[in-house]
Amino acid sequence: MSQNGVNAxxxxxxxxxxxxxxxFRDVLQPCGDGIWTATRPMRFFLLExxxxxxxxxxxxxxxxxxxxxxxxxxxxxxxxxxxxxRAIVAPSRFHHLFVPQWIAAYPDARSxxxxxxxxxxxxxxxxxxxxxxxxxxxxxxxAQVFFGARPLENxxxxxxxxxxxxxCVDAVFNLSTHPSWLTRAVAWVIGNRKPxxxxxxxxxxxxxxxxxxxxxxxxxxxxxxxxxxHGQPVTSDGRKVLQRAFEWL
Numbered sequence: 001m002s003q004n005g006v007n008a009x010x011x012x013x014x015x016x017x018x019x020x021x022x023x024f025r026d027v028l029q030p031c032g033d034g035i036w037t038a039t040r041p042m043r044f045f046l047l048e049x050x051x052x053x054x055x056x057x058x059x060x061x062x063x064x065x066x067x068x069x070x071x072x073x074x075x076x077x078x079x080x081x082x083x084x085x086r087a088i089v090a091p092s093r094f095h096h097l098f099v100p101q102w103i104a105a106y107p108d109a110r111s112x113x114x115x116x117x118x119x120x121x122x123x124x125x126x127x128x129x130x131x132x133x134x135x136x137x138x139x140x141x142x143a144q145v146f147f148g149a150r151p152l153e154n155x156x157x158x159x160x161x162x163x164x165x166x167x168c169v170d171a172v173f174n175l176s177t178h179p180s181w182l183t184r185a186v187a188w189v190i191g192n193r194k195p196x197x198x199x200x201x202x203x204x205x206x207x208x209x210x211x212x213x214x215x216x217x218x219x220x221x222x223x224x225x226x227x228x229x230h231g232q233p234v235t236s237d238g239r240k241v242l243q244r245a246f247e248w249l
Contacts, residue, residue: 024074024077027078032162036055036082049229050178050230051230052067058137062085063085065079066091067092067095070101085106088102090112092114100124131146131156132146141162142159143159145214149206149208150205168226170230172234195228196241196242
């Protein structure tokens with residue numbers, strides 16, 4: 001047992017000191033029972049946007065790794081303290097850079113790509129393509145919607161009911177309070193002045209009826225929090241944030 005009363009595999013949903021006295025909260029932050037995030041710097045066309053990985057413990061005891069960040073030794077120690085990696089998920093056409101590292105490190109895990117990503121990254125040994133229905137591996141733990149009305153990203157958005165968390169990467173941004181003044185300025189210009197979408201959405205979404213149906217399916221989830229990739233997570237009233245972001249549809 002750890003000095004915090006948490007065993008090495010984090011069975012109570014938290015992560016703290018393992019049996020060797022290692023504290024992994026500097027790399028994985030608990031967000032509820034069986035769910036963690038890791039935040040890393042990331043530049044997109046020279047603009048610092050940051051990125052975030054989400055890890056969910058599945059009913060089978062394995063881990064669902066969403067939008068993986070770089071897998072350094074410290075991160076691997078933290079992940080291994082939680083359990084075996086079962087699913088490595090690239091949920092968007094822009095969130096895939098570190099997947100090969102994870103596949104190499106966890107060859108028994110299955111890799112999942114959003115639609116269209118296998119054509120963009122034919123060098124990656126993908127096992128499956130994500131769709132509208134959860135894979136049997138996480139069906140008991142996560143719901144999902146393919147946000148195909150935004151084909152630039154082709155994002156698959158997830159919902160973790162135990163923590164009341166919507167898990168996404170590009171469906172919702174929150175860059176208006178980013179530490180970088182340049183990022184905040186760009187966020188203001190593109191309309192991301194509070195958590196939500198941007199002024200660019202009407203250019204990115206041509207199938208408004210399809211987008212409306214997909215957003216309505218997400219709004220049917222009972223979530224309060226949004227764990228997103230770019231900016232601080234939305235910690236409350238997440239459904240209102242999503243509804244406001246796409247009320248123009």
